[in-house]
Amino acid sequence: MLKRFAGWTLSGPATFLVVLCLVLPVTATIAATFGSAKGPWALYQAFFESGFRQRVLWRTLEIALITTVVSVVIGFFTAYVVSRAPPRWRSVLIILAVFPLLTGVVVRSFAWLIVLGRNGIANNFFVWLGLEGAPYPMLYTQGSVIIAMIYLFVPLMVLTLVGVLENIPDDVIEAAASLGATQSAIFRQIIFPLAVPGLIVGAVLVFTGSFTSYATPQLLGGDRQMTMGTLLHQRAMVAFDWDGAATVAAIMVVVTLAIVLAMTRIARRLNPMAT
Amino acid sequence: MTATAPLSLANLTAHYGATKVLDDLSLEVGAGELVSLLGASGCGKTTTLRLIAGFLAPTRGSIRLGDTDLTALPAHKRNIGLVFQNYALFPHLSVLDNVAFGLKQRGIATSEREARARRMLDRVGLSALADRLPGALSGGQRQRVALARALVIEPPLLMFDEPLSNLDAKLRIDMRVEIRQLQRANGTTSVFVTHDQEEAFSISDRVAIMDAGRIRQLDTPEVLYQRPANAFVARFVGFENLIDLRVTARDGARVTAEGAGGATVTLDQDQLGAIPDRFVLATRPDGLRVATGETGLPCTLGLRTYLGRAYHYQAETPVGPVTASGPLSQPLEPGGTAWLAPDPEQCCILPPEPA
Amino acid sequence: MIRRLSPPLIVFAILVYLFLLGPLVIVIGAALSDTTYLTFPPQGLSLRWFEKIFEMSAFRRTIVTSLQIAFASTTLALLIGIPAAYALNRYRIVLPSWLSTLFVLPVLVPEIVLGFSLLRSVQVGAGVPVLIALLLGHTLIVLPYCVRVISASLASFDFSIEEAAISLGSPPAKTFFTIVLPNVRSGVIAAFILAFITSINDVSVSLFLTGPGISTLPIQILAHVEQFFDPVVASVSVLLMLLTVAVMVVVERTLGLTFLAK
Numbered sequence: 001m002l003k004r005f006a007g008w009t010l011s012g013p014a015t016f017l018v019v020l021c022l023v024l025p026v027t028a029t030i031a032a033t034f035g036s037a038k039g040p041w042a043l044y045q046a047f048f049e050s051g052f053r054q055r056v057l058w059r060t061l062e063i064a065l066i067t068t069v070v071s072v073v074i075g076f077f078t079a080y081v082v083s084r085a086p087p088r089w090r091s092v093l094i095i096l097a098v099f100p101l102l103t104g105v106v107v108r109s110f111a112w113l114i115v116l117g118r119n120g121i122a123n124n125f126f127v128w129l130g131l132e133g134a135p136y137p138m139l140y141t142q143g144s145v146i147i148a149m150i151y152l153f154v155p156l157m158v159l160t161l162v163g164v165l166e167n168i169p170d171d172v173i174e175a176a177a178s179l180g181a182t183q184s185a186i187f188r189q190i191i192f193p194l195a196v197p198g199l200i201v202g203a204v205l206v207f208t209g210s211f212t213s214y215a216t217p218q219l220l221g222g223d224r225q226m227t228m229g230t231l232l233h234q235r236a237m238v239a240f241d242w243d244g245a246a247t248v249a250a251i252m253v254v255v256t257l258a259i260v261l262a263m264t265r266i267a268r269r270l271n272p273m274a275t
Numbered sequence: 276m277t278a279t280a281p282l283s284l285a286n287l288t289a290h291y292g293a294t295k296v297l298d299d300l301s302l303e304v305g306a307g308e309l310v311s312l313l314g315a316s317g318c319g320k321t322t323t324l325r326l327i328a329g330f331l332a333p334t335r336g337s338i339r340l341g342d343t344d345l346t347a348l349p350a351h352k353r354n355i356g357l358v359f360q361n362y363a364l365f366p367h368l369s370v371l372d373n374v375a376f377g378l379k380q381r382g383i384a385t386s387e388r389e390a391r392a393r394r395m396l397d398r399v400g401l402s403a404l405a406d407r408l409p410g411a412l413s414g415g416q417r418q419r420v421a422l423a424r425a426l427v428i429e430p431p432l433l434m435f436d437e438p439l440s441n442l443d444a445k446l447r448i449d450m451r452v453e454i455r456q457l458q459r460a461n462g463t464t465s466v467f468v469t470h471d472q473e474e475a476f477s478i479s480d481r482v483a484i485m486d487a488g489r490i491r492q493l494d495t496p497e498v499l500y501q502r503p504a505n506a507f508v509a510r511f512v513g514f515e516n517l518i519d520l521r522v523t524a525r526d527g528a529r530v531t532a533e534g535a536g537g538a539t540v541t542l543d544q545d546q547l548g549a550i551p552d553r554f555v556l557a558t559r560p561d562g563l564r565v566a567t568g569e570t571g572l573p574c575t576l577g578l579r580t581y582l583g584r585a586y587h588y589q590a591e592t593p594v595g596p597v598t599a600s601g602p603l604s605q606p607l608e609p610g611g612t613a614w615l616a617p618d619p620e621q622c623c624i625l626p627p628e629p630a
Numbered sequence: 631m632i633r634r635l636s637p638p639l640i641v642f643a644i645l646v647y648l649f650l651l652g653p654l655v656i657v658i659g660a661a662l663s664d665t666t667y668l669t670f671p672p673q674g675l676s677l678r679w680f681e682k683i684f685e686m687s688a689f690r691r692t693i694v695t696s697l698q699i700a701f702a703s704t705t706l707a708l709l710i711g712i713p714a715a716y717a718l719n720r721y722r723i724v725l726p727s728w729l730s731t732l733f734v735l736p737v738l739v740p741e742i743v744l745g746f747s748l749l750r751s752v753q754v755g756a757g758v759p760v761l762i763a764l765l766l767g768h769t770l771i772v773l774p775y776c777v778r779v780i781s782a783s784l785a786s787f788d789f790s791i792e793e794a795a796i797s798l799g800s801p802p803a804k805t806f807f808t809i810v811l812p813n814v815r816s817g818v819i820a821a822f823i824l825a826f827i828t829s830i831n832d833v834s835v836s837l838f839l840t841g842p843g844i845s846t847l848p849i850q851i852l853a854h855v856e857q858f859f860d861p862v863v864a865s866v867s868v869l870l871m872l873l874t875v876a877v878m879v880v881v882e883r884t885l886g887l888t889f890l891a892k
Contacts, residue, residue: 003724006717006721007720007725009717010717010721011713011717011718011725011729013709013710013713014711014713014714014733015714015729017766017770017773018732018773021748021767022770025748025751026743026744028751029746029747029751032750077643078642078643078646081639082643084635093643099651099874099875099878100651102874102877102878103654103831103871104870106848107654107867107870108653108654110657110851110855111654111656111867112653113668113855114653114657114660114669114864115652115653117668117859120668120670121656121671124669124671151650151653154650169361171363172365172366174328174330174357174359175359175363175364176351177329177350178328178329178350178356179380179425180352180380180381180428181351183634190365194366211740212740212741212742213834214833215852219855229742232742232743232746233742236746236838237837237838242750245746246750249742252740253739253740253743256738256739
C-alpha cells in the first residue's frame, strides 16, 4: 500500500506531463478528424479523393521504403566490418558513425544542398568533366530526398547492428569454424540469421523515421516533392486547414503504428531464439 | 569405427601481444588416449586448446595430428570435434540442425546427414528433443547436444574446454562418466581442459599439470597423486606440508634427517625410495600424525578443526607451520605440546627447491 | 579468433564512411569560402561568415533560445524522469506495466504529429505562452531518453545496497542522494547529454511551437535557407558540429568512449 503510494508519487509528475501534453492532445487531434459536419469519414474521403494528397502518401511510402532497404543493406555490411575490425579501429569507426548521428538533421540535410546544388561539388565535377548539359538540376527531386534520407539513417543502422553483431558470442562462431564452416558459410548460416531480429528493429526505426520526417524533404524536396511531413506543415501553417492537417497526422499515426505492429509480429516469427 | 590419430605438440610458444602465455610446450597424446590439461586459470591450458583448434596462431612450434601438420591449417579445415564451456550451440537452429551442421559443411546430402544426426542424438539420449531449439533445453541437455555435434563429424581428435563447469555437482559426475564412455567406445584421441583436479583424475589416461605456460608434470593420475615430481605439483595434489631436510645419518635403509631449528626425523628408504642428502619431505595433513610419544617433530598445537574422519591441527614446529592430523578418539587441546610422525603412505620425497 | 575480412568488404566500408563524412567536410569547406554563395571547394579562405552569424540578430537570438530551451527542458526532464525511472525499477511489482510504455510514447508517436497536437491543444487551445509550450514540447521529447537511460542504469543497480544503507540508519530520501544517485551517475550524465543534443537539434516539434520573435536555431536555419543561399548557414552548421565534438569530448572524459558504442 505504502509502496504503491510511493511508486505513484515518484512517477506522478512524468505521468502527468505525458498524459496532459501528449496523450490528450494527440487523441484530440485524431478525434477531430471524425468531427466533420459532413460525417465521420468525410475528411478521409476528401484526402483520398484528392489525387495530389494521394500522390503525397504514395511518394512518402516509396521514399521510406527505398530508404529503409538501402540503409539496411549498407548498414548491415558496414556494421559487419566494424564489428570484426581490430579493437582500435573499431572504436574509431564507431566514433565516426556517432558523430553524424549527434549532428542534427538540419545540418546533415543542408550538407546535401551544397553537394547537389547548382554550384555544388557534384555539378562542379560534372562541368569539369565536360559532361553535356551540366550543371544538372539535382535538387528538389525524389532522388535528392532519398539520398539525404539514406545519409541520415545509415549511421543509426550501423550502430544498431554493431550492437547486435557483437552480441553473437565468439564461441558460437568458433564452434561453426571447428565444424568445418568457411568464412562465408559462417556469415550466411550463423551471423546473418542471428542478426535478423536486429535488422528488423533497425528497419522499423528507419521506416518510421523517414516516413514522418520533415526537415530533409523540406530542404531537398521543397514543394515539388511534398511528403506527409511537409504536407502536414503546409496544411497547418500555410493553408491554416487544421482539419486537413489533423487528417494527415492521423494517417501518419495509423501507418506508423501498422508498420511497427506488423514488423514486430514478423520479427517474432523470424526470431530464431523464440521458442 | 572412427578415425583416430596421435596428437603431437612440439615446442609451442604463444604470445598475447607482448605477454608470453605458452612457453616451449611439447606434448604427445597417443591414439585413443584422453589427456587432461589441468591448472588454475591463466596457466595456458585454454591457450593450448585454442592453438590446437586453430583459433590462435603459435609464435613458434608445430602441431601435428597423425600425418597431418595442422600448424598452418585454418580452423575450419582441422576436423577437430570441440566441446565448449558455454556449449556454443547455434541458438537459431534446432537440436537436429545443430548436430547436422558439421555434416552440412562437408557437403553431405540432407537425408543422410539427418539420419546420422538422429543416430548420434539417439546415442546421447536426446532423440525426443530433435526439433527443439537450444533455448528450450536444460544445461545437461545442451551439453549432450554439444557433445553429439562434436562427435557426429567423426573427428580424429576431440577437445573439451571445461565442458562441465556450468553443470551442477550431480550432473557433472554423470556427464563425465558419459563422456568417458563415449570417448572409449569411439577410441577418439581426446584433450580435456579443466581446473578441477577430481574431474581430471577421474576421466583421464594421463594428466598434464600446467603452470605459467608450461607443463609441470605429465603422468597417470596415480603417479601424480602419489609421487609428484616437484613442489608445484605436490602442493597442487594436496601435499600441504613441504619440509626442507638434510641427511645427518644413514643406517641401512633408515635415514635420519635434520631440518631448521635442529628438529630431526627418521625415514625409511624402503618405503619412500632413495633419499638424497638434501631433500624436501612433502606430506598431506593426513601424512603427519599427532602423537604424544615424544618421538618425531616437536610442535605446539594450534587451531583444531573437525573433519568427520579425523581432526586437523594447525601446528607450529621448528621447521615452520604445518597442518597435521590426529585421531577422533583423542582430541588434543590447542596450546599443548605434541610430536608429529610422518606416515610414509602419505609422504613423498622431492628434490630440494632451487634457492 | 583469427578475424579476417574480405578486401571487397573493407573497400565497401571505406566508401560508406566517405559517404558519411564527406558531406560534413564539404560543409566546413563551404563555411570558409570567401564567396557570397555556397560553393565547394571554397574559393578564398575567410572567417567572415562566422562573424556574420553574430551580426545577424535572428541567429544570435535563436542560438540563445535554443540553448536556454535545451538546458531547461533537459533539467526538467531529469527532475521528473529520475524519480519515474526509480519508481519503475523499485516498485515494479505494484505499478502497472503500461506505465513504462507511457514514457516511451513520445518516441513512438511521430514527432511532427506531436508538434501539431501541442500547437492545437496546448498553445492555441489552452493559451499557453509560446516559450512555455516550447519548453513543454521539448521536455516531452527528451523525457524518454532520460527515463530509458536511467532505468537501464538502475536495472543493474543492486537495491540491497540501498537497503543496507537504510538498515545502517540512513533515512530513505538521504539514501537516494548519497547511495543510489552516485551509483547511476554515468546514466544521468548520458541521459543529460542525449537529451540536450536531442533538444538542440529538434525540428519537428519546434516547427509548430515557435512564434513571432521566438524561434530555435534549427527553425531559423530552415527559414534562412529558404531565402538565402549564402555560407552563413554553413558556418552555423560548423558551430553545431563543434558542439557535437564538445559533447563527445565530455562523454569521453566522463564515461569513456566505449560508452558511445552502446
